[in-house]
Amino acid sequence: MKTVGIIAEYNPFHNGHAYQLRKAKELTGADYTVVVISPDFVQRGEPAIVNKYVRTRMALENGADLILELPICFASGSAEYFADGAVAILNALGCVDALCFGCETDNADAFLTLAEFFTNEPESYKILFRQNIKSGMTYPRARQAAYLEYTKLQEAALPSAELISRPNNILGLEYVKALRKYNSTIQPFPIKRTGNDYHCLSLDGSFCSATALRGALRESASFQTESHKFSEVIPQNAFHLLQKEAEANRLVTLNDFSSVLHYKLLFENDFSCYLDVSTDLSDRIINLLPEYENPMQFVSLLKSRQMTEARIRRALLHILLNIRAADTEWFRLQGCASYARILGFRGEAAPLLHEIKNSSSIPLITKLADMKNILSGPALQMLTQDISASHVYQLALCSRFGEGIRSEFTRSPIIL
DSSP states (O other): OOOEEEEEOOOOHHHHHHHHHHHHHHHHHHHHEEEEEESOOOOSSBOOOSSSHHHHHHHHHHTOOEEOOOOHHHHSSOOHHHHHHHHHHHHHSSSSOEEEEESSOOOHHHHHHHHHHSSSHHHHHHHHHHHHHHTOOOOHHHHHHHHHHHHHTTTTOOOGGGGSSSSHHHHHHHHHHHHHHHTOOOEEEEEOOSSSSOOOOOOOOOOOOOHHHHHHHOOOOOTTTHHHHHHTTSOOOHHHHHHHHHHHTOOGGGGHHHHHHHHHHHTTTTTTTTTTOHHHHHHHHHHGGOOOOOOHHHHHHHTTTTHHHHHHHHHHHHHHHHHHHHHHHHHHHTSSOEEEEEEEEEEGGGGHHHHHHHHOOOOEEEEEHHHHHHHHHHHHHHHHHHHHHHHHHHHHHHHHHHOOOOOOOOOOOEEE
């Protein structure tokens, strides 16, 4: 039996994701695909546009065999945290042979070389990086500029700096770094991105970016009257699921959490304990809070030359969800992977589940009612945090319909 892993958000699922699922099995010769998926909040520091159960069904109906949930503290973190948490889960399963990820190049050797470089950064590179940060550059820009300057000064035969300038490549690099960190036998298989660029906002063609798709969904006055433009870039079964959510007014945005975030900000006077919140950002939040209108407006207000909007969104999300830096570091010290919560699987994947139960070094969680009998310490705290985050996500829907929150403890994995 051969198994390939994929790390994804599917926010929402589109043709490019379906292509990746097919290509992953083709490239690796895998019998099964395990996907570690972001929960109800994603790495951009925003809520997923549809909930994790809808996105799980979308993936299962398009070729995924098993869907596992990425804990919220990693799913909402920086690229390093996101990759660290997801790779740790795949590695702990003990039966994943390959990791496929989409990026702008299919040169696996380039990622291996970059991972070696950034795992053991030369001192001269570190000096250049610190100078760039001190000059006011954002972290991604400072890293790219320092790497470019280093390769010029050293005349080193290293991959182009352009490779670490693209979001998917940056994530790919972090995946390979994480594989090295865990001394994993999982082999990386980059899949070259096809269709529109990551930042492209057009829905032209059959392969669009998730950014373009989310933007179009939020700006569309009526999903029903404009459904043709979405049906061309989303597999039919996923399209029908998305259509159902849109018609029920269940497409979620960050501004849907405006009141609850505002409430949280009003009742604290120091936010530096939260993940991604520096002392300077904490002070800016406090000073600018009287001008708060909604989360997206506040993100723009807080943006500075040294800090990207994505970093600020993540910081505000961590405040909203009570994700503290000390807790997350504690989880990382335990090895990141303490359990694997199943969100869904295909019936044909029974042999895979049997293999995981035999080889995994972490427990599989199918029923939350059993979690206190299975987990303790940081593992139990991490899963409790995941549950709370999902309940907060439901607040956005409750405010629209006046219905109660459906407890995560009543949810069962989706089985196709």
